[in-house]
Amino acid sequence: MVGAHLSTGRSLDMTRHIRDRHAPDIAKNIRDLLVKIGEVVLSAVLNVVSNILFSEDVVGMRVHGGQLFKDTMVAVLEDWTKPNVSDPFPFLAPVDLLGSPRRVLGCLTKLYDFFDDEFIERRLASGEIHNDHGNMLDLVLARRTKSELTRSKITKFFLDIFLATSSIRRITVEWAMALLLVHQDKMKKVQAELMANRGSKDFIKDYDLDKQLPYLNAVVKER
Secondary structure: OHHHHHHOHHHHHHOHHHHHHHHHHHHHHHOOOOOOHHHHHHHHHHHHHHHHHHOOOOOOOOOOOHHHHHHHHHHHHHHHHOOOOOOOOHHHHHHOOOOHHHHHHHHHHHHHHHHHHHHHHHHHHHOOOOOOOOOHHHHHHHHHHHOOOOHHHHHHHHHHHHHHHHHHHHHHHHHHHHHHHHOHHHHHHHHHHHHHHHOOOOOOOOOHHHHHOHHHHHHHHHO
């Protein structure tokens, strides 16, 4: 199910309009600003994934708690990527010297409650569940009565998807941008290729990579 909605070529083509819709908003919001690229990418990834799963934005959205959700996600990802003394010395894990597991557990509890209240409960209360709606939540809820999926398992399932996709994309883009900043000659090649192929278009879209932007495409695939 996850593969069919998130990672196959067909699913990526079907969700292209979601990515294309968010790209102009990102460019508009960060133009001429000094930004933390990881947080910008995280917002975009969260909204793209939430549209695939729930058909609505999760950051800057109409439901209550969108900013709190993003802040909590950032806190979890930062704690997960920090070195922990219990990694090389597992026998210290029960002591929790740095408090990282405790903080992560608290954040995961908040995220679980957010998903359960804002998406699962709201969709169940509305009674509008359509097997052919196109998002994964409706598909899972429609099949819930025919399977052993409990509401708790469904909530954890969607939380796992968000955590997995968000951490990978954020770190990948941060690392790629850091390398481009270090290797200015490569950065200039990317910029020159973009300027040469942009033409009258306001934005470069992902399907332009293979056809018109071979160098940028190589940079993306390298990371």
